[in-house]
Amino acid sequence: MMEKYQLTPVEHELMEIIWKLGQGTVRDVxxxxxxxRHLAYTSVSTILRILQQKNILKAVKAGKQHIYQPLLSKETYAAHSVKxxxxxxxxxxxxxxxxxxxxxxxxxxxxxxxxxTLLESKKKELGK
Structure with missing residues (x-):
């Protein structure tokens, strides 16, 4: 898989929030x-923009704010990370x-x- 799925600890922290919310503004995060945990508005905004540049988030303009939405699902990130x-x-x-x-x-x-139980279920799934 591609390098773009690499997240720094703080990027991951903010992504966990976005995944939980489904979408959000800087203030929501x-x-x-x-x-x-004390992060300045400007720090959170910068990190979310970096995630947007990495194509992990998209931003939709709503008035003077941006609403950030995940492009990368938590499941895809987890699968990549474990692999x-x-x-x-x-x-x-x-x-x-x-x-x-x-x-x-x-x-x-x-x-x-x-x-x-998980292993038995997997065995049945594989037909063994």
Missing amino acids: IACLHPT NMVKQVFAGDSVNLVAYLVNKNDLSLDDIQAIQ
């Missing part, structure tokens, strides 16, 4: 920031990623059952 991580961190082997997640996380019996 600021209103959704965590109360301890990229598997490629870079786990040498392209998804089994190594799953093994890492299972072995390095405190999973409850409910978590393990949910994972088994």
